Amino acid sequence: MKIKHILWASDGSKESRYALRWTELCATRLGANVTALSVVENPDLCTLEIPDDVTRKIALIDRGLERRTDNRLKRLGRVLEQKGIKTKTRVVRGIPYQEIIKAAQSQDVDLIAMGKRGLNLWGRMLLGSTTTKVLRESHVPILTVRHAAKKPAVKRIVVPSSFSPADNIALEWAFEFTGTLGASVCLLHIIQAHKSWDTVKGGFMGRLRRVATEKLDAMLETVSAQKRKGVPEFTRVKAFSRPWSGIVSFLREEGIDIIVMGTHARKGVPRFFLGSVAERVIREAPCPVITVRP
Numbered sequence: 001m002k003i004k005h006i007l008w009a010s011d012g013s014k015e016s017r018y019a020l021r022w023t024e025l026c027a028t029r030l031g032a033n034v035t036a037l038s039v040v041e042n043p044d045l046c047t048l049e050i051p052d053d054v055t056r057k058i059a060l061i062d063r064g065l066e067r068r069t070d071n072r073l074k075r076l077g078r079v080l081e082q083k084g085i086k087t088k089t090r091v092v093r094g095i096p097y098q099e100i101i102k103a104a105q106s107q108d109v110d111l112i113a114m115g116k117r118g119l120n121l122w123g124r125m126l127l128g129s130t131t132t133k134v135l136r137e138s139h140v141p142i143l144t145v146r147h148a149a150k151k152p153a154v155k156r157i158v159v160p161s162s163f164s165p166a167d168n169i170a171l172e173w174a175f176e177f178t179g180t181l182g183a184s185v186c187l188l189h190i191i192q193a194h195k196s197w198d199t200v201k202g203g204f205m206g207r208l209r210r211v212a213t214e215k216l217d218a219m220l221e222t223v224s225a226q227k228r229k230g231v232p233e234f235t236r237v238k239a240f241s242r243p244w245s246g247i248v249s250f251l252r253e254e255g256i257d258i259i260v261m262g263t264h265a266r267k268g269v270p271r272f273f274l275g276s277v278a279e280r281v282i283r284e285a286p287c288p289v290i291t292v293r294p
Contacts, residue, residue: 003030003177007109007140009100010038010073011130015115019145022288023113024080025152026143029181032110033086036073037103039096040066066091097133104140111290112138116146116282135263135282135291141173145288154181158256160188160247160281163215166262166294168222173292174260175227183257184232187216190246193239205239212237244280252286260290 008023010016027034073089080087092099104112116131135142159174161167174185189212193205216235220228240246251259261278282289 003032003110005107005109005111006032006034007100007104007107007112008034008036009096009112009114009134010036010076011096011115012038012069012072013115014148015146017115018148019113019115019143020076021149022143022145022152024083024085025154026111026113027080027085028083029154034080034088035103035107035109036077036080036087036089037100038069038073038091039099040069040091040093041096042093066093096130097137100130100134101138104138109140111141111143113143113145116144132279139293141290141292143288143290144282147286152257154178154183154257156186156254156256156258157183158186158188158247158251158254158259160190160243160259160261161216161219162189162243162277163219164262166292168219168262169294170260170262170292171219172223172227173290175223175231177260177290178231179227184234186254186256187219187233187235188247188250189216189235189237190243190250191237191239192241192243209237209239244277244284247277247281248284248286256287258288258290259285260292263291263293 003026006023006027008016008020010020023034026032070089070091073091077087077089090103092103100112100114103109112134114131114134131144135144157174157178159167159171161171171185171187178185191205191208191212193208213235216237220233220235236250238246238250240249247259250256259281261281263278278291282291
């Protein structure tokens with residue numbers, strides 16, 4: 001995996017601007033080119049009985065929106081170019097998640113960067129509908145960002161594991177990603193357990209932790225020595241009543257910079273299945289999340 005082309009999906013929201021800061025960091029450190037894409041939704045007026053003069057006014061507003069969007073992207077593109085990042089800008093019409101996926105596939109994109117939530121045509125905040133659809137259907141790794149970062153930095157990366165095949169792929173990806181950034185990699189497992197389990201006699205929880213640690217160590221051994229060379233690595237096992245909550249708690253306590261997660265596919269289902277744990281972590285994580293499909 002080499003990240004040579006990053007697609008930044010912009011909708012004008014603050015979350016997408018936060019994603020631009022991480023796009024800039026990755027492009028600079030990895031030597032990648034950037035395509036800035038914004039999708040203008042076509043207003044659906046077919047089912048409404050609207051007078052012709054009102055329709056014309058809406059069309060003028062709509063064209064003005066497209067023009068302003070194009071100008072905004074070009075301004076940002078010039079800023080990136082001045083920083084040595086080769087940048088292209090595109091404004092297209094259509095359904096946002098479909099156009100983002102189409103652009104990623106047609107332009108050999110290695111990473112999509114976008115905000116976790118965004119704005120629709122009328123400036124209303126969405127609950128991540130576009131982001132969720134892209135996450136579920138894209139074949140390309142996706143970097144989602146929610147919080148601001150004045151100066152993004154990548155020093156510590158976490159890969160949560162439930163010992164599924166998708167987690168091995170995410171771990172491989174994380175080592176390749178961090179090799180250029182000089183960050184450490186932490187492989188994390190959350191034991192789903194109630195606090196009362198600690199009172200069980202016979203070292204029950206201790207045995208669970210040892211078994212989990214051995215499995216994490218074995219996972220690390222599956223990564224080639226070349227990819228691991230020079231990358232600080234460690235494992236952690238935590239007990240929590242809900243896995244997603246345990247992951248988010250660990251991120252906050254340890255000040256993690258980025259989390260890399262594998263996603264899961266269901267047999268017979270053409271769409272890509274995130275899983276309840278992954279979706280909750282993506283929503284609640286205090287840091288950017290990169291999702292990698294199997």
